[in-house]
Amino acid sequence: MEAFLPIASLPMDQQPTPIDEQKRRLRKRMRALRLVADQKEGPNAARQVTGHVLGHLAELGIRPGAVVAGYWPIITELDVRPLMARLDAAGIVCALPAIVGECDVLRFRRWRPTDDVEIASLDTRQPPASAPEVIPDVLLVPLLAVDRSGNRLGQGKGWYDRTLAALRRQGRPVAVGIGFDVQVIAHVPHGPGDETMDWVASEQAIEASAVKAAAPSIGQGQL
Numbered sequence: 001m002e003a004f005l006p007i008a009s010l011p012m013d014q015q016p017t018p019i020d021e022q023k024r025r026l027r028k029r030m031r032a033l034r035l036v037a038d039q040k041e042g043p044n045a046a047r048q049v050t051g052h053v054l055g056h057l058a059e060l061g062i063r064p065g066a067v068v069a070g071y072w073p074i075i076t077e078l079d080v081r082p083l084m085a086r087l088d089a090a091g092i093v094c095a096l097p098a099i100v101g102e103c104d105v106l107r108f109r110r111w112r113p114t115d116d117v118e119i120a121s122l123d124t125r126q127p128p129a130s131a132p133e134v135i136p137d138v139l140l141v142p143l144l145a146v147d148r149s150g151n152r153l154g155q156g157k158g159w160y161d162r163t164l165a166a167l168r169r170q171g172r173p174v175a176v177g178i179g180f181d182v183q184v185i186a187h188v189p190h191g192p193g194d195e196t197m198d199w200v201a202s203e204q205a206i207e208a209s210a211v212k213a214a215a216p217s218i219g220q221g222q223l
Contacts, residue, residue, distance in 0.1 A: 022189040026153055030144040030183060031076075037180035038076035045180055045203035050083040052206035053176070059208075060138055060199065061174050064091035069108045069136035069173070072096055072117065072125040077142040078178050078202075085113045095134050097163075098126040106163040108134050122157075139164070139173045141197060146177045150196035150209030151188040164195035174198050176206075 037045070053060070062068060068087055070080040084094045097106040099121050109127035111117070117125035141160050145153040154160055167173055177197035181204040190196075197209050 017191070019189045019191045023153060023156065026189065027144055027156065030153065030185075033182050034076045034144065034180060037182050038078070041180060041203060042076075042079065046079045046082050048203035049078060049080070049178060049201050049206075050086060052201050053083055054086060056199075056206055060176065062087070062092060062138055065093065066137045067093045067095060067108075067134045068138045068140065069095040069097060069134075070140045071142050073142070074122065074124050078180060080140050080178055081113065083140075084111075088112050093134060095136060096125075096127055097159075099159075100129075104162055105166050106159055108136055110134055135167070135170070136173045139167070139175050141175055141177050143177050143179045143183060143197075145183050145185050145188050146179060146197055146200050147185055147188045148200070148207075148210055150177070150198065150200065151190040151194065152177050152197050153188045158193070161193055161195045165193075168195070176201055177209075178202075 053062075057063065068084070070084045071077070073079045073081070088094045094111055095108040096111040096117070098109050100107045109129075109131035110133075111127045111131065115127060115131070118128050120126040141152065141164075143152045143154055152160075164173075164175055175195070175197045176199040178201050181202040184200060184202055199206060199208055
């Protein structure tokens, strides 16, 4: 039998909070909704998201030489590899996240669509250690749910929250939450340590989150 600690014996700062319970219930519901959306709209949604992002390059800060980090989709996550292929062809430096040793934040390694990848933890793929490390200017972030204020619900391991917090202390990156339209909901429970998305992209639209919506427009780019 797998060993475990009863909740009552956990340190106070590790015991579940009401927000934790709300997130747990919401994750269960959103996984089911995302599964259906992926089965019905997966490839089409990937094409639509690609078009939306390519139509807003300047606002997102994506230009030749910029570094955009995507992700290798896990199970039903919306696939951004078609978008990454278009960006790569246009001279954008693309990268994928990598889990390295005992490091508790993601590292990012240069990746092109024709490059080999290796099996990584969390049932995903990542570039090999020989790939150069880069720091992203724009980070495409998978999610289970997001609201229009940019509050994001992930899988609960905290990888993207810790990573974004560390990168934002350096002044970047722009975080773009990627998901199906059904994953954009009225409210995502959130608390200290939860990092927000600057933009949200689905098959229906791409728009700035509420915290970024007041920022002045700087025009559009198109590939």
